[in-house]
Amino acid sequence: MIISSTLDFRDAARRRLPPFLFHYADGGAYAEETLRRNVADLSDIALRQRVLRNMEDITLSTSLFGAAMPLPVVLGPIGIGGMFRRRGEIQAARAAHRAGLPFTLSTVSICSLTEVTKAAPGPNWFQLYVIRDRSFMRDLLATAREQGAKALVFTVDMPVPGARYRDAHSGMSGPYAPARRVMQAVTHPRWAWDVGLNGRPHRLGNLEPVLGKASGLNDYIGWLGSNFDPSIAWQDLDWIRSEWDGPLIIKGILDPEDAREAAAIGADGIVVSNHGGRQLDGVLSSARALPAIADAVRDRLTVLADSGVRSGLDVVRMLALGAQGVLLGRAWLYAMAAGGEAGVTQLLTLIEKEMRVAMTLTGARSIGEIDRSILA
Numbered sequence: 001m002i003i004s005s006t007l008d009f010r011d012a013a014r015r016r017l018p019p020f021l022f023h024y025a026d027g028g029a030y031a032e033e034t035l036r037r038n039v040a041d042l043s044d045i046a047l048r049q050r051v052l053r054n055m056e057d058i059t060l061s062t063s064l065f066g067a068a069m070p071l072p073v074v075l076g077p078i079g080i081g082g083m084f085r086r087r088g089e090i091q092a093a094r095a096a097h098r099a100g101l102p103f104t105l106s107t108v109s110i111c112s113l114t115e116v117t118k119a120a121p122g123p124n125w126f127q128l129y130v131i132r133d134r135s136f137m138r139d140l141l142a143t144a145r146e147q148g149a150k151a152l153v154f155t156v157d158m159p160v161p162g163a164r165y166r167d168a169h170s171g172m173s174g175p176y177a178p179a180r181r182v183m184q185a186v187t188h189p190r191w192a193w194d195v196g197l198n199g200r201p202h203r204l205g206n207l208e209p210v211l212g213k214a215s216g217l218n219d220y221i222g223w224l225g226s227n228f229d230p231s232i233a234w235q236d237l238d239w240i241r242s243e244w245d246g247p248l249i250i251k252g253i254l255d256p257e258d259a260r261e262a263a264a265i266g267a268d269g270i271v272v273s274n275h276g277g278r279q280l281d282g283v284l285s286s287a288r289a290l291p292a293i294a295d296a297v298r299d300r301l302t303v304l305a306d307s308g309v310r311s312g313l314d315v316v317r318m319l320a321l322g323a324q325g326v327l328l329g330r331a332w333l334y335a336m337a338a339g340g341e342a343g344v345t346q347l348l349t350l351i352e353k354e355m356r357v358a359m360t361l362t363g364a365r366s367i368g369e370i371d372r373s374i375l376a
Contacts, residue, residue, distance in 0.1 A: 021337075022170075027166030028276065029280065071348070075101065077109075132229045143206075151249055269302035270301060290321045
C-alpha cells in the first residue's frame with residue numbers, strides 16, 4: 001500500500017494486525033461517541049486563510065520544559081505498543097529521537113524503560129498510572145530517575161478502566177480470548193512472524209517485578225482492573241511531587257477547575273485529554289475543552305493536548321485553540337503497525353510538511369504566532 005497521507009496508516013495497520021490488536025488501538029468506550037467527537041470536532045475547526053504575506057521564512061521549532069524541539073510534537077504513551085511491531089516501543093522511540101522529539105513510555109509497555117533507554121537513548125518521558133501499591137509507584141519513579149527520564153506524565157483519568165466493548169467482541173478480552181487471539185494470528189502471518197514469534201518476550205516489562213517473567217496479555221487485562229485506585233485525590237499527588245524533581249505533567253484534564261488544581265499542586269504542565277475517548281463516553285472532545293482550560297491556566301503552566309490528532313493540520317488546530325504542544329497517540333501507533341520505525345519517521349515527516357503548509361497559508365511564521373487569530 002502506498003502511504004501518501006497520515007490518514008493512510010490506519011488502513012495499512014488494519015490489514016497487517018490481527019483484529020484483537022487493531023480494535024484495541026482503534027476503539028473507544030461504550031458507544032464511542034467521544035471517540036468520534038475527538039476527530040469530528042477537530043476537523044470542524046476552520047482556519048482563516050491569508051495570502052501574499054511573504055512566508056519565505058517559517059520556523060516550527062519550540063521548547064517544552066526547557067528542551068528545544070524542532071516541532072511542538074511528542075509521541076504520547078500507549079499501552080502494549082510492543083505488540084504492534086517487534087519491540088515496538090523501541091522502534092517508535094528511535095524514530096522520535098531521530099526527529100529530535102520526546103517519546104513517552106507507558107507504564108504498561110511491553111519493553112521496559114530500562115530496555116528502551118538502552119536501545120534508544122534520547123529524550124524519553126515516562127507515563128505513570130495511579131496504582132494502589134504506592135511502594136511500587138515509588139520504585140517506578142526511582143527507575144525513571146535512574147534511566148534519565150526527562151519528564152513524568154501522570155495519568156489521572158483512569159481510576160477505573162473504561163467499558164471498552166469492542167475488546168470483548170474482538171478477542172482482546174472476554175470468553176475464549178486466548179484461543180481467539182491464536183486463531184487470528186494464524187490468519188495474519190506477517191504479524192505472527194514479526195511479533196508473535198520473533199517479538200518475544202511479550203511480558204509487561206515495567207511490571208515484571210510484581211507480575212513475574214511469565215506475564216502476558218491476560219495479566220495486562222487483569223492487572224488494569226485490579227490495580228488502579230479510585231480513591232486517589234489531589235492531596236495524594238503531593239508525595240509524587242516530592243518524589244519527582246523533574247517536570248511533572250498531569251494527563252487527563254477536561255475541566256478548567258481541575259486545571260487550576262493541577263497548577264495549585266505545582267504541576268509543570270497538563271495534557272487536555274479524554275484518553276482518546278477510551279474512558280468516559282459522552283464527555284467533551286479535547287478540541288472543545290481546550291480553549292477554556294488554556295484561558296484558565298496557560299499563564300501558570302504548560303498546556304499540552306491530545307485525542308483526535310491525526311495530521312499536521314490537526315496539530316496546528318490544537319495550537320490555535322491554546323495548546324503549546326501536542327501528544328500523538330493513535331497516529332504514531334497506526335504508523336508503527338504499518339511500517340515500524342520507518343513508518344513513524346514517515347509520519348513525522350508528513351506532519352512537519354502539513355504544518356508548514358498550514359502555517360504558510362494562515363500567515364503564522366512561528367509556533368508562537370499560531371493562536372486564535374488564525375481561526376475563521
